[in-house]
Amino acid sequence: MAQYLLRRVTTIILALWLIITVTFLIMHSIPGGPFASEKKVPDVIKHNLEERYHLNDPLGKQYIDYLNHLVHLDLGPSFKYEYRTVNDIIKEGFPVSATLGSLAIAFSLVVGLLAGVISALRQNHWQDYLAMVLATLSFSVPSFILSGLLMYFFAYKLQLLPPAMWGTWQQAILPTLALAALPTAFIARLMRSSMLEVLQQDYIKTARAKGLSERVIVLRHGVRNAILPVVTYLGFLVTEVLLGSFVVESIFAIPGLGRWFVISILNRDYTVILGVTVFYSAFLMLMNFLVDLAYVAVDPRIKLVDRKDV
Amino acid sequence: MKKLLSVNNLQVHFTTFAGEVQAVRGVSFDLAAGEAIAVVGESGCGKSVTAQSIMKLIPSPPGRYMAGEIFFNGENLLPKTEKEMETIRGKDIGMIFQDPMTSLNPTMKVGHQIVEMLKKHTNLTGEAVKRRAVEMLALVGLPNPEKRYDQYPHQFSGGMRQRAMIAMALACNPRLLIADEPTTALDVTIQAQILELMQELKDKLGTSIILITHDLGVVAGFASRVIVMYAGKVVESGTTGEIFYRHRHPYTRGLLASVPRPGKEIRKKLNPIAGRPPGLINPPRGCAFWPRCDRAMQVCREVQPDMVQLSDTHWVSCWLTHEFAAKGANVRS
Numbered sequence: 001m002a003q004y005l006l007r008r009v010t011t012i013i014l015a016l017w018l019i020i021t022v023t024f025l026i027m028h029s030i031p032g033g034p035f036a037s038e039k040k041v042p043d044v045i046k047h048n049l050e051e052r053y054h055l056n057d058p059l060g061k062q063y064i065d066y067l068n069h070l071v072h073l074d075l076g077p078s079f080k081y082e083y084r085t086v087n088d089i090i091k092e093g094f095p096v097s098a099t100l101g102s103l104a105i106a107f108s109l110v111v112g113l114l115a116g117v118i119s120a121l122r123q124n125h126w127q128d129y130l131a132m133v134l135a136t137l138s139f140s141v142p143s144f145i146l147s148g149l150l151m152y153f154f155a156y157k158l159q160l161l162p163p164a165m166w167g168t169w170q171q172a173i174l175p176t177l178a179l180a181a182l183p184t185a186f187i188a189r190l191m192r193s194s195m196l197e198v199l200q201q202d203y204i205k206t207a208r209a210k211g212l213s214e215r216v217i218v219l220r221h222g223v224r225n226a227i228l229p230v231v232t233y234l235g236f237l238v239t240e241v242l243l244g245s246f247v248v249e250s251i252f253a254i255p256g257l258g259r260w261f262v263i264s265i266l267n268r269d270y271t272v273i274l275g276v277t278v279f280y281s282a283f284l285m286l287m288n289f290l291v292d293l294a295y296v297a298v299d300p301r302i303k304l305v306d307r308k309d310v
Numbered sequence: 311m312k313k314l315l316s317v318n319n320l321q322v323h324f325t326t327f328a329g330e331v332q333a334v335r336g337v338s339f340d341l342a343a344g345e346a347i348a349v350v351g352e353s354g355c356g357k358s359v360t361a362q363s364i365m366k367l368i369p370s371p372p373g374r375y376m377a378g379e380i381f382f383n384g385e386n387l388l389p390k391t392e393k394e395m396e397t398i399r400g401k402d403i404g405m406i407f408q409d410p411m412t413s414l415n416p417t418m419k420v421g422h423q424i425v426e427m428l429k430k431h432t433n434l435t436g437e438a439v440k441r442r443a444v445e446m447l448a449l450v451g452l453p454n455p456e457k458r459y460d461q462y463p464h465q466f467s468g469g470m471r472q473r474a475m476i477a478m479a480l481a482c483n484p485r486l487l488i489a490d491e492p493t494t495a496l497d498v499t500i501q502a503q504i505l506e507l508m509q510e511l512k513d514k515l516g517t518s519i520i521l522i523t524h525d526l527g528v529v530a531g532f533a534s535r536v537i538v539m540y541a542g543k544v545v546e547s548g549t550t551g552e553i554f555y556r557h558r559h560p561y562t563r564g565l566l567a568s569v570p571r572p573g574k575e576i577r578k579k580l581n582p583i584a585g586r587p588p589g590l591i592n593p594p595r596g597c598a599f600w601p602r603c604d605r606a607m608q609v610c611r612e613v614q615p616d617m618v619q620l621s622d623t624h625w626v627s628c629w630l631t632h633e634f635a636a637k638g639a640n641v642r643s
Contacts, residue, residue, distance in 0.1 A: 202412040208367055209407075210427040210478070211400035214392070220426070221415050228417075300417060300462045 004304045012285045019281045020070070020274065024063055027273055034079035034268045053079060066274065075275035080267045086275035089260055094279075096166060097249065097256035101241045103172060104179035108237065112184040113230065116191025117223060123196060135188045138181035143244050147178040147251040166254040175252045179244045183237050187230055195226040231298050235291040239284055313381075314485055314518050315341040315364070320378035322359050325371060329591040333359045335542035336378070343485070346512055346519040348533035348550075350526055350565065354587055356542040357522045361488050364520075365403055366395045383485070401431040404479030404517075408491040410471035414463035421447070421459030424478045431482045446477040450507060469500035473507065480511060487512075490522045505532055527569045530554060535623065538562050541587050541598035544617075548624035558626045560603045597629065605630060 035041065035049050050056050054065065069076055075086035115135070119128040138146070154174060155163030162171045198204065199222055207221045245258035253259075257276060264272035296302055322334040334356040341347055349357050362368050364380055366387060380387045383402070387395070399405075407413045415423055424443040428434055434442055440459070447455035450473040463471055472492060479487055489508065493501035505528055512519055521533055529536055529550065536553040538546040538561065546559040557563055588598050597603070600610040607629060615629045629635055 202407055202409055203415040205367065206405075206407065206413045206475070206478075207415070209365060209399055209405040211396045211398065211430055212426065213396055216426075221418075224417050225415065298417070300419075301464045 001304055008289055012282075012289070015285060016278065016281055020067070020278055021063075023274055023277045024066065027268075027270055028059060030268065032268050034270055053077075070278065075278070076271035078264075078269055078272050080264070080269045080272070086271050089272060090257060090275065090279055093255060093257035093260045096254060097242075097245055097258055100172065100175055100179065100249070100254065100256060101238075101245060103176040104183070104241050104244075105237060107176055107180040108183035108187055108241075109230075111180075112187025113191050113223075113227070115184075115188040117195055117218070117226075119188065119192040120195035120199065120226075121218065128192075131188060132192070135185040137185075139185040139189075141181070143178050143182065143247050144251060146181055147175070147248055150174045150178055151251075164251075164253045166252075166256075171252075175248050175254060178252075179241060179248045182244065183240055187233065187237075190229055190233060191226060194229045195222060198222050198226040201225075228295075228299055231291065231295055234294070235288040238287040238291075242280060242284065312343050313340050314343040314345075314383065315520075316379075316381040317360070317364070318379045318381070320360065320363060320380065321376040322356075322363055322368060323374050323376050325374070326591075332590045332593055333373075333542055334363065335590075335593065337539070337542070337544055339537050339544065339547060341486070341518055341520065344512075344516050344518055345535070346509075346521065346533045347535045347537060348521045348523060348529040349537045349539060350523055350529060351539035352524055352565075352587055354590075355539045357524075357539055358490055360539070361405075361490050361520060361522050364486075364488060365399050365405060366390065366392075367399075367405075397431075400427050400479075400484070401482045402484050403486045403488065404482070404484040405488045405490065406472070406475045406479045406492050409495045410468055410475050411495065413475055414466075414471055416463055419460055419462055420466065420474050421461075424474075424481050427478060428481055443477075443481065446481045447474065449480075449511070450474070450477040452477070468496055469503060472496060472500075472504050476504075476507065476511070480515065480517065483515065484517060486518045486520070488520045488522070491524070492521070493528055494523070494525070501528065508532070525569070526554075526565055538565065541593060542590055543598065543627070544625075545599065545628070546624075546626040548621070548626075552621065552624045556624070558620065558631055559599075559628045560605055560630070561599050564602075597627075607635065 033050075033055065034053075035046050047056075054062060057065070066076070073087075075090070078084045078086060078089060081089075115131045119131045122128050141149075151163045151174065154161045161173055162168070163174070165171055203225075204217060204221055207217045212221075242258070245256060246262055247258075248254070249256040249259040250262050257280075260272065261276045261280075263269075264276065292304070296304055317340075318338050320334055320337045321332070324331040324333055337356065337360050339347070349360065351357050359368065359373075363375065364382070364387070368375070375388050378388065382398070387398070390398075414420065421440070421443050424446060425439050428439045428442055432439075432442075444455045444459050447458050452458050452470060452473055458466075458470075458474075463474070466474060476492075487508075492508070493504050496504060508519065508521075509532060511517065519533075521529070523529060526536075533550055535549050536547065537544055538553065538559065540561050546553065546557060546562050548556075553562060554566065557566065588594050588601070594600065594611075595614070596612045597606075597610045597615055600606040603610065609629050613629075615627045615632075617625050617627045618631050619625055620631070
């Protein structure tokens, strides 16, 4: 177990280093830079700016310097927003994104699991058909279209909810729905097929033969086993919600990290791009690691052992 | 002896896309308290459906109980509701299944799987429930029952899992144990151990047993009576001695001949013509076995033979027992 953990952490650090290196190289190979703009900036000023931010150093030196700062958890200053460091931006943006993301994940788990179980129990009845039609719909409509539709109907036509921005709980509803639609649909379908399979298993028949009530059979013996594939999907779910947040935050003008990331790329704000990438990579790997740990708790057949120990 | 179970003219149908499958077509048999009987027949002859009907475990839809009665302890089970059946299943009737590898819940400790049932059917609580479960695990011969109690099914071998299943099925001291092919998925050596265990527990606890199997080899020495089923009907029933040595139905003879004996090629005797049991969507008009029977007569194709009593215990449904049947009606016309 200890060896497994050590191995996992080493892998994560190696992967992070690889991501930093590749992002660094790609970023610098995109034409333009943080100080290129439509407005003509005198060459001398541009040169001075680049000098101040060490952009004229050889690429190798910039790379080493960046890694050096990163080890001290310093992600550098933003090139676009004066008096703001990347650390500040993450500190400001991440809580917003995390709130929105958690809401979306919670929604997709609760609604998706519920819909999946009900569809399976009422297979080929109207509840099943309704849930699966809805799932297929939200599975196939991309989030940027769904966001627009939600805004149009709930904010513009019905005037029930605010169309954008962040701060009140009403403002959280539409972006949460837009962000959760796809994972909810996926979880519902996953849970439905998994549940249908589990209900066919011999141990369900055993549970029936033991005289357990239908409720206990479905919950304790059915859902408990059918949920395993969904737990596997959790790591991917976090990734999906995170990627979706780039789009949804931009559309709903939510000051989260996703929106900052998109803006920073448009601005060629090198340090912000790198910083957010590093932060999100580390975050995702940590989440996947936690999911693996969760899997051990849910499925007793799985043990965390280093391959060499077996 | 007092009758514990009495199945009368049970008929079970399944609705499928192809049509109505008549899986069980009028099965009747009795079981006395403390008795062990065996139900034998090929796959698809209605053995398991009959067994599951006794606990009303047939999923509906597609299954339907068309007719008949199942008296258990003097009460007809068929009209009972699900809620009423829940108090009988596990408590008065225990059941073990064919494949012990898949019959236990993989995400639940073996001990808890016994405990959840004890909690449902008995007044035991807390430590007493656990003690009873451990006691049961010890009773079925699992070494280290305390430790086994806290383990998951995947930490058990196949034979041990079947022992655990038996422990579970017997935990509430049921009057009747239905064993649906309990040894089919096990190694031959383990098969013998499991049968021995069931025999031992039957004598110790006085549980009646219905053993469902397609292997007549495991029947001898275990059951006092044998019921032979074919195409959803009982074709012959009698004491184990009668079935083994004085059988009258050609199907029983075929089954017995198909018990493998080293060095003899006897498979052909069972299937003189390429054959499988008939489809039960449109069961044959006459005797269901005639297409595969080497002694079939004209009457067999047209009229269903009645059950004929040959002794106090021996019944058979075959035209060959009729007084008009020629003694030499051995040859197919």
